[in-house]
Structures are given as C-alpha cells and as structure tokens.
Amino acid sequence: MEMIKRKVAVLGSTGSVGTQAIDALSVTDCEYVLLTGGRNIKLLADQARQTKVPLVAVPDEKTAVELRGLLAGESVKVLGGEGAVCEAIRECGADLFVHSIAGMAGIPAALEVSKTGARLAIANKEAIISLGDIIFDNVRKYGGELIPVDSEHSAIFQCLMTSGAVDAKGGSRPEIVKRILLTASGGPFFGKKREELQKVTPEMALAHPTWKMGPKITIDCATLMNKGFEIIEAARLFHVDIDKIEVLVHRQSIIHSMVEYIDTTVMAQLGTPDMRHCVRYALTYPERMTVKEPGLDFPALARLTFDAPDREAFPLLDTAVSAYKMGTTAPAALIAADEEAVSAFIGGKIGFTAISDTVAEAMVKYTPDTVYTAESVFEAEKEAREIAKQIISKY
Amino acid sequence: MEMIKRKVAVLGSTGSVGTQAIDALSVTDCEYVLLTGGRNIKLLADQARQTKVPLVAVPDEKTAVELRGLLAGESVKVLGGEGAVCEAIRECGADLFVHSIAGMAGIPAALEVSKTGARLAIANKEAIISLGDIIFDNVRKYGGELIPVDSEHSAIFQCLMTSGAVDAKGGSRPEIVKRILLTASGGPFFGKKREELQKVTPEMALAHPTWKMGPKITIDCATLMNKGFEIIEAARLFHVDIDKIEVLVHRQSIIHSMVEYIDTTVMAQLGTPDMRHCVRYALTYPERMTVKEPGLDFPALARLTFDAPDREAFPLLDTAVSAYKMGTTAPAALIAADEEAVSAFIGGKIGFTAISDTVAEAMVKYTPDTVYTAESVFEAEKEAREIAKQIISKY
Secondary structure, three states, rough: OOOOOOOEEOOOOOOOHHHHHHHOOOOOOEEEEEEOOOOOOOHHHHHHHHHHEEEEEEEOHHHHHHHHOOOOOOOOOOEEOOHHHHHHHHOOOOOOOEOOOOHHHHHHHHHHHHHHOOOOOOHHHHHHHHHHHHHHHHHHOOOOOOEEOOOOHHHHHHHHOOOOEEEOOOOHHHEEEEEEEEEEEOOOOOOOOOHHOOEEEEEEEEOOOOOOOHHHHHHHHHHHHHHHHHHHHHHHOOOOOOHEEEEOOOOOOOEEEEEEEOOOOEEEEEOOOOHHHHHHHHHHOOOOOOOOOOOHHHHOOOOOEOOOOOOOOOOOHHHHHHHHHOOHHHHHHHHHHHHHHHHHHOOOOOOHHHHHHHHHHHHHHHHOOOOOOHHHHHHHHHHHHHHHHHHHHOO | OOOOOOOOEEEEEOOOOHHHHHHOOOOOOOOOEEEEEOOOHHHHHHHHHOOOOOEEEEEEEEHHHHHHHHOOOOOOOOEEEOOHHHHHHHHHOOOOEEEOOOOOOHHHHHHHHOOOOOOOEEEEHHHHHHHHHHHHHHHHHOOOEEOOOHHHHHHHHHHHHOOOOOOOOOOOOOHEEEEEEEEEEOOOOOOOEEEEHHOOOOOOOOOOOOOOOOOOHHHHHHHHHHHHHHHHHHHHHOOOOOOHEEEEEEOOEEEEEEEEEOOOOEEEEOOOOHHHHHHHHHHHHOOOOOOOOOOOOOOEEEEEEEEOOOOOOOOHHHHHHHHHHHHOHHHHHHHHHHHHHHHHHHHHOOOOHHHHHHHHHHHHHOOOOOOHHHHHHHHHHHHHHHHHHHHHOOO
C-alpha cells in the first residue's frame, strides 16, 4: 500500500483524545502542521518540540505570551487570542485535522475545518450534535471529508462500509440500514436502580471502567447522557432515522457497535478499547496500516454479553431522542443543559439523579429556535445554560 | 434500489441447500431458467412446475425418461445423461448459477459455470477446494463472478468488503488481512476427548445441533473435517495464507465468521443461522434486499462464547492444513479419502475416530501429482479412494 504522507493538525492536542491522537500518529510518517491547546501550555510546549510543528494556537492571548516564552529559541509561530485557532486552521495547510477539542468550545473549529476541503477526523461530539447538518453541507460544498473518531461511530462507519452505505464525503444510503446497534459499556452503575443512583457521589462517578477520559465525559458515561449524545451523533453522521438507532449494553466494550441491514445481516466492528485505532483509521481510510499492538484473543475473552439498557434508571437516553426530534437548536440546548448539570454535580451542588432531572426539565422549558444556523445554535446554548442554572439554583 | 431481474439456474435444486435456495429466491422476482437434480425426481418435477422453469437436467438418461413422464404436458425440456448438466449450463442463459450439487460430483458443473461469464453463487465446497485456482482463472478470463454461499465464507466475504479486500470478480487484497477467524459450532461432540469419541455411533453423529443438512456433511461437522475443508476453501476463495486462517469455536453459530485486519480491527458478520440469507446476498450483491424474517435479538441472545478448538480430539483440522500445503491435487485427495471414510463409518464398517485416522493415513500414503489440472484432480480422487478403501479394509 502506498501511504500518502499527510499534513496533520491536532486541535485540542493536550486533552485525553488529543494526547492519544499524537501517540497514535507517532508511528506514522505524517507531518505536523498545527497543534492547538487550551490551558495546559507546559504539555503543549512539549508536544510542539516533540512534533517539530511550525504553528501553535491557543484561544487566549495571555497564554500565548507564556507559551512563546516556553518555546523561545524554537522555530514555531504561536498565535493567541479569540479567533486564533480558526485563523491557524485556515493558515496551516493541513490535509487532515484531528479535532479533539472538548465540549461546545470545539464548535467554531469544526465549522472552520469543514470549509477547508480537508479531511476532518472528528472526536468532538458537540459540533456534530449541534451543527452536523451544516458541517456536512460544508464538507460536500468544499469537497472535504469527515470521519468520526469516536470508537462507536468509527465502528458504525466501518460496518456501513461493507455495503457502501457511507463514505467520507457525506454520502450515505440509509435505506439499506434496518438498525444501528450502538453498544454501551453501561457505565459504572449498570444494574443499579434509580433509588441506588441517588447515593452516587462525584468520586464514585469519576471512576470509569474502560476508557481514560476527562471528568465531564466520565460523568456523561455514568448517566448514559454520553450514549444519548452518541445516538444523536449517529443519526447526524449516517443520516439514519433516530428511531432506527438502538442502544445495546455490552459490558466488555469489545464490540464497538453494529449495523443491521435490511436483509437482517449484522456487521460488527470489534477491537481492543483503544482510541488510537480510530485515529489511525481516520488517517489511513480507506486503507489500513499495520500496528504493533496485539489484537483480540477470543478464547481468552471467552464471552461477550448483551443487555437491554434500563431506560428508567437512565432516562437521558430518551431525553436525547426527544431533543433530537424537537429539531433545530434543541440538541445544542441539551448539551448546554447537561454541561451545567454535570458541573453542578461535580461541584457538589446537586445529586447524581438530579443531573437527568435537571436536563429533562430544562428541555421541557426550552423552545427550539425556528432557524437552524450556527448563530441560533450559539444562542440556544446560552439560553439553555440559563434555564439549567435556574433549575439547579432551586436544589 | 433498482433490482436487476436475474435469470437463475439452481444446480442440485433438490438437496438441502438447493431447496433452501429455491425458498430464498421465492420472494425475489428472479426468472428460473434451469434446475438440475439427481435421484429425487418427484421433488424435481414439483420444483419444475412451481418455478415454471423451461429446462431441467439430470445426469442419468433413465431418470430423464421418468422425469419426462412426470412432467408430461408441461412446457419444459428435460435433458438427461452424462454431460447433460454441463450442456444445460451452457444452453440455459442464466446470469446467476446457484451451485448446490453436493460433493465431488459438483466439480464439472462448477468448471462449466466458470466459463460462462455469469455469476456463480457456490455452495459446493469440493470444487473450490480441489480446483479453486482454476475456477478463479476462468472467472477472471470470462468476466464472471464468484460469490460463496456457505455461511462462513459469505460472512468472510462481507467482512472483507469493509475495506475492499475482496470482490466477486476474483479481486483480493490479502496484504491487509492479519487473520481470518473462521467460526465453528464445535459440532455435537464439542468438549469430548478422543477416548469418548471412540464410542460415537452413526446415529449419535447424525444429530447436528444447528443446520439441517445431508448425512455426509453432518458427519463432517461432527469430525470437524467440514471445518478443515472450510479452512482450505477460505484460503482459495480469499487468496490468504492458510496459516492466517484460525478456527474459533463459537457454540451459538451467531457470528458466522470474522476478519482481523492488519490494524487489529476485527469485522464480524452475524445473523440467524439461515442459509437463505447467504443465497439472497449472492443474488443481490453488492446490494441487499429486505427480508421478512426477524433479525437477531441481542438481549435475548444474552451472550456469545468463544473457545479454542481441541486439535487433539479433532485432528482433521490439522490434516486439512497439511493437505493444502502438500499442494496441487492433495486437497482433492483429502476430500475423496474423507468421503470413503465417512461412508464406511455410516455403513458401520469403522468407528468414529477411525474416520480421522483413515484420512490422516491416506494423506500420508498419497503423493500429490506434479500437475494441477482438472484431469489430475479427477485422477487424484480415484487414487485417494483406493488408498482409503485399502486402509478401511484392514479395520
């Protein structure tokens, strides 16, 4: 296989996905053209030296000044301030962007990349959930590509490849898909009922069994909000009716998701739970590269199990589907309401089950905008945060 | 989806795969142009009337005469005698041949179809094992297609489709395949040691847990010879090094096989154990068609298990790999020796473990031909039968 030497930008390179992306790419011969980070400038400076990247951007001017100090003597340009990340995206000339900025803060960067005509390997859920259709329109208009890096969506993407039911350029054939089976580890509280969940503390919730992740997404995994987000993400990414997306609890996290076709054939993608594989697939797609990590040992695994999710104990699965069906800006409002609720839980202001109560109540109170644009989405975010904060203040 | 109305020939239509093929095709709008059968002429006549096929062929002139009697008054031509099936294949104008003639008797038909430029949906293992390379040469030369109908090989085919590692025209990319994981139900005697297997009677062996099949293949499933054949079949069909093909015991027969790529990603194909799905996929490939049968219910399945095969209790797995490595005519000799051994077991002449002993000994005594042609393969068949009969006569 002739591998193209790609010019790569890693957005959010110091986060948990970003560091894994750099680790994954370290065994490839890609050339780094841009790294962006947030507050962890010590690590960002280390990464800049290690990757010999010529351009670094941070969204804060003061941080940029500090970073320039840390990188004194290196031939690297540091951009800082509001708009610096987007400016760097336009300027860097990458043909692959790994987008691993966490949260809604990553939305502007996703929009910017979608206009470059480059390949967008996206780990940021929020951009797809809030503005997936607009991002896809841009991908098609500017001739770019979009490949999910989330393990479940990378799996679904690969399962759909079997019958050409997806491509990176925004093509899809939802008519041959009967169901998407989105697997879920079930989180640390699988099997617990609502009464038991009321006793869950932030410390308990922050211990996630399979993937090493930041605190916000770890709580989202515990409430299954993350899986709810992934339902919406799958609907947006693969243009499949959201009612065809089923969540299946699979405790071992070996099957990363499945697709059932109209002929009842099920295709599954399996692997070790390692985000680096998804990053490499996004890099090499439609090709694959040899990796040195060991593969699955099925006799050692011995068994894979399946359970239906408990939608009463974990109501955010249904809240997510409802939010998607409300349309336009509602999914963005859902994310914002959840960010506030999780933040309040981690801060000790509300209990664990109050997260789902708060989000559900916020979505009842929220009315989606009649317009669906980047601007209306940002407005929705602000509005939903206010609604959520008001609900939280009453606890 | 625009479905092409296909002209279909079903070879061996009265066998277990053949009847399922006709059942599978009954929900499509294909046009039957040829049926062929053997001794079950009552069923063949019924099928001819039901499908309104204009041409039927049987390999025996006397049978043809009887069949003409049964079909008196119908507008159907009946060919009979040696060469009648091949003549009908050339004459019928099918663009899809479902080849479900059992055993080595199906080899001439497979060769004949491979020269028509039509699509060959092949359930006959023996032709692929004995002459796969020659059949593929013909498929490429005459612009035909070949799609496996065996559930495992259909599964592998679909898994390889994910990364374009196979196509129906004989294309393959074995360099991106790390392993093929060929699943096996383990047969009715899974878990038993050699000592226990010595007590197995034909009656015990003829009760197979999952698939309804003829007696010869049922015994081959019990000895795992069938899985050994499938290893060779997979090596031939997908041009993958035989040492990359691993047998994995999966008792539930839900995962029909898997492929591990060089990046450690595993793609699996799952479904209800129903041969009709494989027939329909071969018909509609690369498309899929809606079927009314229910799909898999994963929470109801609850678990899928994996075990390594016991290669001491079931030595024919290794005998098969060795036979393949001996090259040229050895795989054909393996089939012939096994047919004799199984026949002797069913006839009460030898015990269950003597099947594998006989086959192994026959392969030690057999020397492969230096030439690899249809003729040398037919010679090998005769020679191996003689060797096996001599071994059997000493029990």
